[in-house]
Amino acid sequence: MAKKRYALYISRPLANKFELVARQRHGSKSAMLEEALRVSLEPQRVPGVEEVLVRRLDELHKVVGIVNRDVAIVTEVLALFVRYFLTITPPLPQSEQEPARLLGRERFQVFVAQVGRRLATDHRLVSEVLETIASNNPDLFATATDDAPLRARAAGQGSRAQADVPASVSKAESNEGNSHG
Numbered sequence: 661m662a663k664k665r666y667a668l669y670i671s672r673p674l675a676n677k678f679e680l681v682a683r684q685r686h687g688s689k690s691a692m693l694e695e696a697l698r699v700s701l702e703p704q705r706v707p708g709v710e711e712v713l714v715r716r717l718d719e720l721h722k723v724v725g726i727v728n729r730d731v732a733i734v735t736e737v738l739a740l741f742v743r744y745f746l747t748i749t750p751p752l753p754q755s756e757q758e759p760a761r762l763l764g765r766e767r768f769q770v771f772v773a774q775v776g777r778r779l780a781t782d783h784r785l786v787s788e789v790l791e792t793i794a795s796n797n798p799d800l801f802a803t804a805t806d807d808a809p810l811r812a813r814a815a816g817q818g819s820r821a822q823a824d825v826p827a828s829v830s831k832a833e834s835n836e837g838n839s840h841g
Contacts, residue, residue: 668693730786737789 670678682689752760778785 663690733786733790 678689678692682692685692
């Protein structure tokens with residue numbers, strides 16, 4: 661096979677390493693360079709690797725789609741809640757602001773505890789809300805652990821004061837009071 665001659669310039673450190681490897685392999689520099697170029701320009705295909713990569717990329721694409729959908733849902737819910745809260749909450753008189761701050765701190769502690777418990781498990785509230793919507797279940801405050809009292813209230817067995825507060829909030833507030841008291 662006829663060969664074509666090239667004049668190449670490479671850096672001094674790379675040239676030193678090239679010569680060292682050529683001496684260790686007891687081969688010609690031309691053969692080494694030809695092999696390196698062939699590997700670089702015509703990569704060897706390992707059978708099945710591309711199919712595995714394509715399958716894995718498809719799985720990752722699906723997961724990213726699910727995450728994207730969940731983030732969009734959470735963002736919309738948060739935006740709607742903030743808009744609703746800001747439009748219906750009247751300003752408090754000065755005399756009621758401090759008690760409101762104290763109540764807000766207590767509720768925030770309950771909220772943080774609930775978020776911590778949710779993050780410690782695999783079952784997310786977003787999943788519960790979507791399941792509730794899909795099943796056309798009108799009780800959006802039900803959770804997997806405390807839906808029995810809600811069913812009792814729906815049947816008219818709960819007190820009026822309890823009916824105004826979602827069971828998940830009142831249960832969490834009582835749990836927080838027990839753990840700190």
